[in-house]
Amino acid sequence: MSPVGRQAAGLAGFVGVSFLAAYVGARATMHSVDSWYAQLARPPWSPPNWVFGPVWTVLYASMGVAAWLVWRREGWSGAILLFAVQLALNAAWSFAFFGWRSPLAGLVNIVLLWIAIGATLLRFWQANRLAGWLFVPYIAWVTFAAALNFAIWRLNR
Numbered sequence: 001m002s003p004v005g006r007q008a009a010g011l012a013g014f015v016g017v018s019f020l021a022a023y024v025g026a027r028a029t030m031h032s033v034d035s036w037y038a039q040l041a042r043p044p045w046s047p048p049n050w051v052f053g054p055v056w057t058v059l060y061a062s063m064g065v066a067a068w069l070v071w072r073r074e075g076w077s078g079a080i081l082l083f084a085v086q087l088a089l090n091a092a093w094s095f096a097f098f099g100w101r102s103p104l105a106g107l108v109n110i111v112l113l114w115i116a117i118g119a120t121l122l123r124f125w126q127a128n129r130l131a132g133w134l135f136v137p138y139i140a141w142v143t144f145a146a147a148l149n150f151a152i153w154r155l156n157r
Helices: 003-029 033-039 049-074 077-100 103-127 128-155
Strands: none
Touching: 003 049, 003 077, 033 049, 033 077, 049 077, 049 128, 077 103, 103 128
16 A cells, blocks of 8 residues: 555544444444433533534544554554443443433533543644644533533533
8 A cells, every 4th residue: 555545544533433432332322312312301501402413523534634644653552442432431321321321320421531631632742742632622621511411411400
């Protein structure tokens, strides 16, 4: 494979694995959003459901590009392992919150996810500044999502 082909395959692979995590999470979510989630008390600042899809689409694409940038610079490194850990925790949140129908389990998971994103962001920043910047909107959104998760837990316990 040519160097350009290898880079294109790497980019497609990292973006693809990011969207695979999105797909896995969506499978856990799809059966609960219209039934269980719709019945939960939510804070007035909770966004409408349609907002989540477009936001997450941009974030998953950014995560994949960021991981690819780091992989180009470092290869299969500890930074990529951190990326995999945070991606697994990202997918696991949907199972904890929606699959188990447990805002508390989701809250525990999202705190671990936030820590993993922070570690990945810092490590990515060291490897490639653009990769670090690509994780800033992600940690900002997950910070908001954690606050929303906490509020839902408090309102429904």
